[in-house]
Amino acid sequence: VYRIQEYAAAGIPVLPLKKGLRATKMQMLYYIVAFTLVASLLTFFDYTSRAFLLIMLICSASWFLLALKGFNTSNDSRWARQMFIFSLI
Numbered sequence: 001v002y003r004i005q006e007y008a009a010a011g012i013p014v015l016p017l018k019k020g021l022r023a024t025k026m027q028m029l030y031y032i033v034a035f036t037l038v039a040s041l042l043t044f045f046d047y048t049s050r051a052f053l054l055i056m057l058i059c060s061a062s063w064f065l066l067a068l069k070g071f072n073t074s075n076d077s078r079w080a081r082q083m084f085i086f087s088l089i
Helices: 004-010 015-019 021-044 050-072 076-088
Strands: none
Touching (some): 004 015, 015 021, 021 050, 050 076
């Protein structure tokens, strides 16, 4: 979403160009939920500690709330940059 104009100019068919920003934002929400569930399995199968689970749940909730914020933003590019940076965490 952050570089949508560059993808459009290059003719690369990414999700925001093919399905729109709303559909892309919905996919982001689904991805975050799936990521959270899968990452929590690490603790449930004793690969990580409960501290990891707690930190991961806090980060995932913050990421999810930031994704929800995207539905009401007036500047999609700025929001998308924030989402990208947060996703690196």
